[in-house]
Amino acid sequence: MSRGGRHAYAAISVLAAGALVLTGCSKGGSDKGNDNNKDKENAQRQQQSIKFGNAADSTGPAAEVPGAKSGGTMEVLQRDSYAHLDPGQIYVSDEGSLATLLHRGLTGYKATSDDGSKHEIVGDLATDSGTTTDGGKTWKYTLKDGIKFENGTAITSKDVRHTFERMFAPFINQGPPYIQQWLADTPGADYRKLLKDGPYKGKHLPDTILQTPDDKTIVFKFKTSHPDLPYALAMAGYAIVSEKGDTKTKYDRAPVTTGPYKIQSFKSGKSMVLVKNTNWDPKTDPIRHQYVDKFNITFNQQYETSTKTLLADTGADQAGISFNNQVDAGNLSKVLADPKMKSRTVSGFQPYVGQMNINMSHPALKDKKIREAIAYALPITPFVRAYGGTDAMQVAGGLISPTVSGYDASFDPHGKIKKPAGDPVKAKALLKEAGKVGMKLTFGYINTPEGQQYSTAMAAGLQKAGFNVQRQEIPAETYYDQVSKLDNNYDIFHTAWGADWPSSSTVIPPLYDGRAIADGAQNYSQVNDPKVNADIDRINKITDPVKAAAEWEKVDQYLVKDVVNVVPTGYYKQTQIAGSKVGGLVYDDVIGGVDPRRLFVK
Amino acid sequence: MLRFLVRRTLGAAVILFLLSIVAFLLFFGMPRDPGLLMCGKTCTPANLANIHHVLGLDKSIPEQYWIFLHNLVLGSNGFDQGPCPAPCFGYSYHTNEQVWGTLMDRLPTTVSLTLGAAVCFLFVGLGTGMLSAWKRGTLVDKTVTAGAMVLSSMQIYFLGPLALAALVYQSHLFDKPAYNDFTADPVSWFTGLIIPWVILSTIFASQYTRMARSSMIEQLQEEHVRTARAKGMSRRYVFFRYAWRGSLIPIVTIFGIDLGALLGGAIITEYTFGLPGLGKLAVESVNFSDLPLLLGVMLFSAAMILLFNIIVDACYAFIDPRVRLS
Numbered sequence: 056m057s058r059g060g061r062h063a064y065a066a067i068s069v070l071a072a073g074a075l076v077l078t079g080c081s082k083g084g085s086d087k088g089n090d091n092n093k094d095k096e097n098a099q100r101q102q103q104s105i106k107f108g109n110a111a112d113s114t115g116p117a118a119e120v121p122g123a124k125s126g127g128t129m130e131v132l133q134r135d136s137y138a139h140l141d142p143g144q145i146y147v148s149d150e151g152s153l154a155t156l157l158h159r160g161l162t163g164y165k166a167t168s169d170d171g172s173k174h175e176i177v178g179d180l181a182t183d184s185g186t187t188t189d190g191g192k193t194w195k196y197t198l199k200d201g202i203k204f205e206n207g208t209a210i211t212s213k214d215v216r217h218t219f220e221r222m223f224a225p226f227i228n229q230g231p232p233y234i235q236q237w238l239a240d241t242p243g244a245d246y247r248k249l250l251k252d253g254p255y256k257g258k259h260l261p262d263t264i265l266q267t268p269d270d271k272t273i274v275f276k277f278k279t280s281h282p283d284l285p286y287a288l289a290m291a292g293y294a295i296v297s298e299k300g301d302t303k304t305k306y307d308r309a310p311v312t313t314g315p316y317k318i319q320s321f322k323s324g325k326s327m328v329l330v331k332n333t334n335w336d337p338k339t340d341p342i343r344h345q346y347v348d349k350f351n352i353t354f355n356q357q358y359e360t361s362t363k364t365l366l367a368d369t370g371a372d373q374a375g376i377s378f379n380n381q382v383d384a385g386n387l388s389k390v391l392a393d394p395k396m397k398s399r400t401v402s403g404f405q406p407y408v409g410q411m412n413i414n415m416s417h418p419a420l421k422d423k424k425i426r427e428a429i430a431y432a433l434p435i436t437p438f439v440r441a442y443g444g445t446d447a448m449q450v451a452g453g454l455i456s457p458t459v460s461g462y463d464a465s466f467d468p469h470g471k472i473k474k475p476a477g478d479p480v481k482a483k484a485l486l487k488e489a490g491k492v493g494m495k496l497t498f499g500y501i502n503t504p505e506g507q508q509y510s511t512a513m514a515a516g517l518q519k520a521g522f523n524v525q526r527q528e529i530p531a532e533t534y535y536d537q538v539s540k541l542d543n544n545y546d547i548f549h550t551a552w553g554a555d556w557p558s559s560s561t562v563i564p565p566l567y568d569g570r571a572i573a574d575g576a577q578n579y580s581q582v583n584d585p586k587v588n589a590d591i592d593r594i595n596k597i598t599d600p601v602k603a604a605a606e607w608e609k610v611d612q613y614l615v616k617d618v619v620n621v622v623p624t625g626y627y628k629q630t631q632i633a634g635s636k637v638g639g640l641v642y643d644d645v646i647g648g649v650d651p652r653r654l655f656v657k
Numbered sequence: 658m659l660r661f662l663v664r665r666t667l668g669a670a671v672i673l674f675l676l677s678i679v680a681f682l683l684f685f686g687m688p689r690d691p692g693l694l695m696c697g698k699t700c701t702p703a704n705l706a707n708i709h710h711v712l713g714l715d716k717s718i719p720e721q722y723w724i725f726l727h728n729l730v731l732g733s734n735g736f737d738q739g740p741c742p743a744p745c746f747g748y749s750y751h752t753n754e755q756v757w758g759t760l761m762d763r764l765p766t767t768v769s770l771t772l773g774a775a776v777c778f779l780f781v782g783l784g785t786g787m788l789s790a791w792k793r794g795t796l797v798d799k800t801v802t803a804g805a806m807v808l809s810s811m812q813i814y815f816l817g818p819l820a821l822a823a824l825v826y827q828s829h830l831f832d833k834p835a836y837n838d839f840t841a842d843p844v845s846w847f848t849g850l851i852i853p854w855v856i857l858s859t860i861f862a863s864q865y866t867r868m869a870r871s872s873m874i875e876q877l878q879e880e881h882v883r884t885a886r887a888k889g890m891s892r893r894y895v896f897f898r899y900a901w902r903g904s905l906i907p908i909v910t911i912f913g914i915d916l917g918a919l920l921g922g923a924i925i926t927e928y929t930f931g932l933p934g935l936g937k938l939a940v941e942s943v944n945f946s947d948l949p950l951l952l953g954v955m956l957f958s959a960a961m962i963l964l965f966n967i968i969v970d971a972c973y974a975f976i977d978p979r980v981r982l983s
Contacts, residue, residue, distance in 0.1 A: 138751050226737060228708050229695050245703060304738045307753050322762065323752050324941070325836075325933045353835070355931035359818075363826045364833060533689050575693070575702065 105460065105557055105600070106175040107185070107285050108165065113178030116337035117344055120639045120653045121169060127656025128349040129637070130375040132356040132364060136324045141307040142294035143218070143227040148647055151291045152378040155343070155652050156329060156350070158294030159313040161185070161196050161215065161273070162285045163342045164645045171403075171643035171650055176285045177341050180210060180295060180313070181273075184285040190598050191280035196273045203334040204297050205317040212267035217298035220260055224253025226304050230292035231555065233283075238264050240278040242571075255303070282598040286556035315345035315652075327352040346639070346655035358383035365632045366396060374656045376633040376640070378649055384443035387630060391446055401642035401649060402630040406458045406553035408451055408562075409438065409624035411513075412538070412580040414546050424489040426619040427469075429496070429547065432482030432520035435475040437512030438549075438624050441505040446630060450475045451623035454611045455562065458644055459554045461604030461611075468616040471623070482520035492521040499527050499545030501534045506549075539575050549624065550579050557645065558600065559607030564591050567614060582620035586613065658971070665970065669963040673956055680955050681722050684948050691750055691946035712750055725952065746953035751945040756953040759938065766836040767934035770857065770926065771919040773850055777858035778865055779912065785862070786869025791896065793874060801866060808863035816856050817929035824852060834930035853930045857923060861915065868911065872904035879903065905976050913969030914962065921958025 137150050142158050145151060163179035176184045181196040202210045221227060222235050223246065232246065238260065239246035250260055266274040275284065287293065300311035308321065315337075316329040329350040337345065351371075356364070361380040364372050382390050382400065390396045411433055413426050420426060439448045449457075452467035470478060486492050496517060500510035514524040527545065529537050538548045555561040565571065568591050569583025590610050597603040615623060631649050633640050638657045643650035692708040709715040713724065725747070727733070732743035738753055746756035789801040824831045834852050837845035876882060877900050885895045922936030931937075935954060942950035 136752075225707055225711050228704065228711060232704070242701075247703075247707060304753055323754055323759065324763070324938065355933055355937065357931065360821075360833075360931055363822070367826045367829070369829055536689065536693060573702065575705070 105164070105286075107600075108175045108177035108183065110178070110183045112165065112175060113181070113183050113341055115340040117165070117341050117652075120344060120346070120655065123344070123346050123639055123653075123655040124657075125346050125655070126348050127374060127636075128351055128371070129347045129654060129656055130371050130634075131350050131352040132361040132372075132375060132377045132380060133352055133354050134356055134358060134361070134377075134380050136354040137321075137327065139229060139307050140310045140318070140321070141227075142230070142291055142296055142310065143222055144229040144307055145291040145294075146230055149379045152646055152648060152651055154291035154294060155314070155646065155650070156316040157310070157312040157314045157318070158291060159202075159340070160288050160290070160294040162288040164289055165342045166641075166643065166650070166653075169641070171641040171646075174645050176289055179289075179340070179342060180215075185288070187282075187284075187598075190596075191282035191284065192277050194275045194277075194281075194284050196275075198271045198273070199339050201336050202313070202339050203336070204300065205312045205332045205334055206297075206300065207334050208297065208299065210295060210297075210313065211270040212273050213270070214295050214298045215273045216259070216265060216267045217254055217301065218293070218296045219265060220250055220254035221296060221301065222253075222293075223247055223250040224255060224303075225251070227253070231287070231290050233287045233290075233555075234275075234293060237277050237279075237281045237284075237287075238275070280596050280598060282600065282603070283556070283558060283560055286558060290555065315340070315343050316350065319349075324354055326354065343652040344639075344655075346653075350651075356380065359385060362386045362390070362632060365399070365634055366390070368399075368635050373634040373636040376637050376649060376654065377631065378651050380631070381629045382632050384447060387443055387446050390632060391630065396632070399635060399637075399640070400630050400632045401640055402446075402628065403642035403644060403647070404449075404457045405627040405629055405647045406456050406557075407551045407627040408454055408456045408553070409448075409549060409551045409627070410451075410454060411547055411549050411622040411624055413620055413622070414543070414548075414580060415583070415620050416541065416581040417546055419491075419494060420546060422489050422491070423619060424485045425491055425494070428482040428485040428489070428520060429517065429522075430469045430482075430619055430622045431478045431485065432517050432522070433622050433624075434477035434513055434516035435471050435624050437509040437516075439475065440512075441509040442625070442627075447628055448625040449628060451626050453608075453615055454566075454621065454623050455559055455608055456554060456626055458647065459557050459559055459562065459604075460600065461559055461608040463608055463612070466608075466612055466615075468612070469622065477516045477520070479516065479520040482517075486521045493523050494521075495525060496522040497525050497527055497544055497546045499529050499538060499543070499548040501531050501549070502528045503531050506531070509549075536575075538579055539577065541572070541574050541581065548579070551627070552577070553647075558604065559611065560595065560603070563587075563607055563610050564595070567591075567610075567620070580620040582614070582618060584614075584618050584620075587618070658974070662967065662971065665967045669960070669967065672963060673959055676959050677726070677952065677956055678722070680952055681718070681725070684946075684951060685718050687946070689946050691948060694946060695750070746956075747949035749950045750947045751941075751950070756949045759950065760935065760953055760957055763933055763935050763938050765838070766932050767920060767922055767927070767936065769836065769839065769846065769850055770853055770923055770932060770934060771916065773854040774857040774861065774919070774923075774926075775912075775916055777854050778861035781858065782862040782865025783869045783908070786866040787873055787901070789866065789870040790873035790877065798870075802870070805863040805866040808859055809867070811860060813856055813860060813925045814929055816859060817853075817926070820852055820856055821930075834932065836932050836934070850932075853926055853932060856929075857919075857926045865908065865911075868908055869904065872907050873900060876900040876903040902976065906973065909972055909976060910969055913965040913972075917962035917965030918958075920961040920965075922954065 135149055137153060139145050139150055145154055159179050161179060161181040162176050162184050164174045165177045167173040167175055178184055180198055180202050182199055185194045185196055187194050198212060204210060235246040236242055239249040250258060264276055295313055297311040312332055315332055315335045317332040319328040319330045321327045331345055331348060358380050361377045362383045365375050390400060413420055413429055435450050439445060439450060442448045450472050452472050453463060455462045498510060498514055500506045510526055514526050517524045537543060538545060552562060552566055565577045567578060567582055567587055569588050572578045572581050572583060587610060594603055594606045597606060614620060636657045638655040639653035641650050641653055692705050692714060695708050696705050713721060728745040728747060730743055732741055732745045734740045736748055738748045741755055744757060748755055785801050789798045792798045825833050831852055832848045835849040837849050839846040882895055882900050885899055922934060922939050924936035924939055927934040927936040928940060939954045942954055
């Protein structure tokens with residue numbers, strides 16, 4: 056699951072989605088110690104590995120939410136309208152949250168605790184999370200009985216085949232590419248050559264790749280092992296699309312849903328109304344509930360507006376919530392300091408990790424001592440402060456987020472957690488050893504209020520260590536275009552990245568594989584380390600997710616400590632608030648926000 | 658009059674044509690690729706090329722412009738999303754919706770906001786301006802002038818949140834601003850827009866107050882007004898019969914431009930109050946580098962301004978007989 060489209064969009068949405076667009080500082084409240092403990096708890100719970108469930112785990116209905124009752128209308132205040140409703144086009148988290156109510160895939164994340172902290176991957180439309188007998192090359196799924204689209208037609212393997220085949224069509228270009236690449240056994244966008252018009256001109260994927268021998272069975276056949284398939288299938292982008300109801304590009308405005316709700320009306324940029332899908336059978340669904348009668352979604356509600364509206368807690372907004380808006384930074388400390396208000400909030404980590412990239416293509420930065428000097432000197436406090444303080448950001452030690460399996464809270468090679476203001480003395484000593492005191496360092500920063508704020512203070516910190524820092528402003532709209540160019544003149548620049556599922560396989564390879572260095576690609580620091588490249592190939596073949604997570608964490612530590620191509624800065628957090636009549640309010644670690652599926656009106 | 662209208666309409670069409678060329682060139686001059694926004698997280702050059710192809714961005718700029726112009730005038734059946742009758746701005750890159758449909762969908766919000774605010778600021782602005790001119794030099798005049806000065810220096814992004822905090826979130830006296838369809842629920846339509854109307858008109862009214870005052874004072878010093886007074890006509894009669902009518906010309910000119918600009922989208926007001934109108938749409942189109950939407954909003958806004966300019970020019974003839982004679 057990802058909050059961003061590609062780079063620019065990814066980061067802009069990261070920044071926009073967090074409490075991050077807004078300035079202000081925030082100190083928790085009187086119970087700061089408790090909050091810190093809670094952060095640790097959150098981190099611990101979020102790094103737990105996710106089990107792949109069997110048929111028993113995948114049987115519906117989902118366990119009742121304590122105290123839940125049916126009925127009522129819930130007001131949902133959203134900042135941004137939904138650009139895509141076609142599952143194949145869904146990648147960002149706003150639409151991903153909505154998709155939990157509308158769409159179902161072969162697999163899904165089932166919460167196994169009432170606090171949204173524990174999950175397992177189970178069969179959603181399929182009877183289990185998938186079976187493989189050859190280490191992840193061949194995966195078999197069987198559809199459940201009684202599963203239907205909102206129009207009452209049964210969901211069959213033909214629809215599943217159609218879903219995956221249409222992902223190759225040219226007009227599907229915003230969803231996840233993973234399974235298409237695995238089926239075609241090729242990286243990048245070359246997978247489209249396998250079925251360049253999708254299924255629309257009579258061609259289909261051959262049986263050697265995708266088999267649907269009967270109405271219930273689907274077999275994926277990959278040339279290489281892909282043990283992460285159950286994770287990937289749980290992405291909203293791979294939810295099932297009706298073959299008969301497929302209207303191609305128009306499907307993006309009016310999809311045929313499979314989840315507990317269907318769209319009664321959608322006025323793009325204005326409002327959306329969801330009502331119960333009467334053809335959804337809870338007995339087939341181990342993940343979702345259908346407590347609320349109707350969701351009234353209103354767009355154009357800025358974070359400040361939604362926060363103030365929900366804090367006011369009057370009228371219909373008492374049963375109000377936002378799936379994605381956060382408590383705005385200006386109100387965050389006030390909300391968290393007041394126990395009454397705080398009781399209506401939920402908080403947790405987002406999957407995003409901020410990192411200062413050191414441009415490895417620049418000759419002056421090839422000296423590891425200089426990179427280490429940057430790592431020690433860089434103050435993280437200004438970054439945390441710029442985004443709303445410790446309630447919105449936690450100082451990062453490594454590149455693996457607390458939301459991802461394998462996260463190691465104790466990893467802090469440059470002492471950033473202990474000394475978030477930086478260690479200019481140690482940095483200066485390293486710089487002296489390298490004979491580069493006073494060396495010029497070009498710092499490209501994003502021209503947002505936060506970017507202006509943190510870059511000034513970070514530059515001052517580096518300056519203190521003996522660097523001659525030249526700040527260069529980059530417009531926010533083109534920021535990621537500029538920094539992802541191979542031939543850019545920035546020595547250091549900040550980026551953020553989030554995992555698509557709770558495994559580092561969606562973090563380390565795209566960001567640090569030296570063979571993927573290209574204009575516009577995401578290896579921003581242009582690191583090309585033979586050991587990292589070899590490790591990526593090796594770990595990608597490990598089928599045990601727990602073992603793989605431990606191995607990815609070793610790569611993370613090698614990069615941060617030994618290669619020093621990046622300096623981790625922060626783990627993004629968020630706090631969301633609801634009206635007093637909202638029940639089932641839980642921060643779901645996988646969704647990275649409020650879980651819409653558990654909500655009810657008190 | 659007919660010749661005048663035809664001449665001005667043709668002139669407006671030329672301006673719109675030139676504007677569309679400028680907008681097109683400026684869009685492609687931006688250091689930003691709209692394809693990148695849709696390219697997914699793990700974007701590759703091949704994937705980007707596919708997106709460019711789907712959006713038609715792989716064609717040359719003149720070719721793209723020609724297609725745009727052709728579709729605008731004649732419509733098109735060549736879109737994957739469906740037919741697009743003239744005036745066809747194409748389909749939004751971001752939402753896949755027909756741009757003309759989106760414009761028409763957002764227009765009622767902007768029209769409601771504009772007309773309501775225009776009634777407020779005209780009524781208040783002209784009223785206080787004339788009162789000030791009538792009571793020139795008195796405490797009333799000084800108070801109105803000072804008040805107008807203070808209010809004209811205010812900004813919507815300051816007054817708006819302040820009004821929301823005081824009137825909605827704390828005292829709960831008013832509904833949260835929202836656009837509700839007039840035909841479905843006129844009461845909600847009114848209560849949802851009253852704060853945006855008042856705030857928007859506060860800024861505008863102060864300008865109209867100052868303009869009405871100075872224009873009226875100028876008229877009162879005209880020879881024909883003095884002559885009328887010398888002939889024994891009452892001050893009130895001269896004020897409303899002669900001076901008021903003459904003072905309207907500059908006000909009508911500015912009003913026409915303001916109305917056209919507001920109908921093109923009151924960007925800050927719509928953004929501040931979360932109203933889904935054309936102004937908000939303009940911001941969205943820029944944020945998403947959405948060329949069809951950007952061109953649609955820009956040309957529609959420009960057309961509004963030009964239309965109201967023509968209407969204003971036509972109105973002169975009715976307000977001032979000298980214009981008609983010339």
